[in-house]
Amino acid sequence: MAYEDAITALADPMRRQIIEKLRTGALPVAGIADGLPVSRPAVSQHLRVLSDAGLLTVTPQGNRRLYAIAPEGVDDVRKYLDTLWDDALAAFARAANEKAKGRTK
Amino acid sequence: MAYEDAITALADPMRRQIIEKLRTGALPVAGIADGLPVSRPAVSQHLRVLSDAGLLTVTPQGNRRLYAIAPEGVDDVRKYLDTLWDDALAAFARAANEKAKGRTK
DNA sequence: ACGAATCGTAAGTGATGACTTACGGTAAGT
DNA sequence: ACTTACCGTAAGTCATCACTTACGATTCGT
Secondary structure: OOHHHHHHHHOOHHHHHHHHHOOOOOEEHHHHHOOOOOOHHHHHHHHHHHHHOOOEEEEEEOOEEEEEEOHHHHHHHHHHHHHHHHHHHHHHHHHHHHHHHHHOO | OOHHHHHHHHOOHHHHHHHHHOOOOOEEHHHHHOOOOOOHHHHHHHHHHHHHOOOEEEEEEOOEEEEEEOHHHHHHHHHHHHHHHHHHHHHHHHHHHHHHHHHOO
């Protein structure tokens, strides 16, 4: 039931851009906001959404807060798409069979 | 460059519900709209979005139009999440190593 | 040929959300 | 202790989008 929030969170381009900056490892808020065309509070709000969706982990470290991608949250969406892909392929194959049968009539 | 549109399309709950109805196979618009709490034109608009995102295929059949899930479109999003998952795991492992090294200091 | 069915599109409305500036709170440095 | 740095939250604005009703086009049945 968690993958819905994760997909919704990943739908925003700015949030995907944030995710991209975290691919190589954890970063503090200022490090994430650096280079992005929006204000730092805006980044904080996005980080909140991503965290609530289970896509990010937060580890307070002294003055700052380190954000990192949560592999488990990504995996939830992954598994949903896997089952969807399986079903889509099965339905596709079945439709192809039906069509072939009709053609030979 | 296509997975972005696909994720955006999948972000809407009603569109995910439509996808669910197509898991078992293709359906005409009326068949999709049946049981859904929105009007048929609303469903048509969602189908348009999903098609443009590459997640659905349309096959006009006489009077009606059959919509089905496009496995290829789903696979695009799948592959994006796979690479994201890989990077997240690698970053996580590296951070764990850093922490362990610090702990033994 | 005519009526019914199936579907897409246009126009308009309401709600959601992404962004800004302003402010408060906590930790580090001197 | 006082200042500085880092960060989250509140309030308000503006654009986007999901939905509705109304309409037009195409295809099937009689």
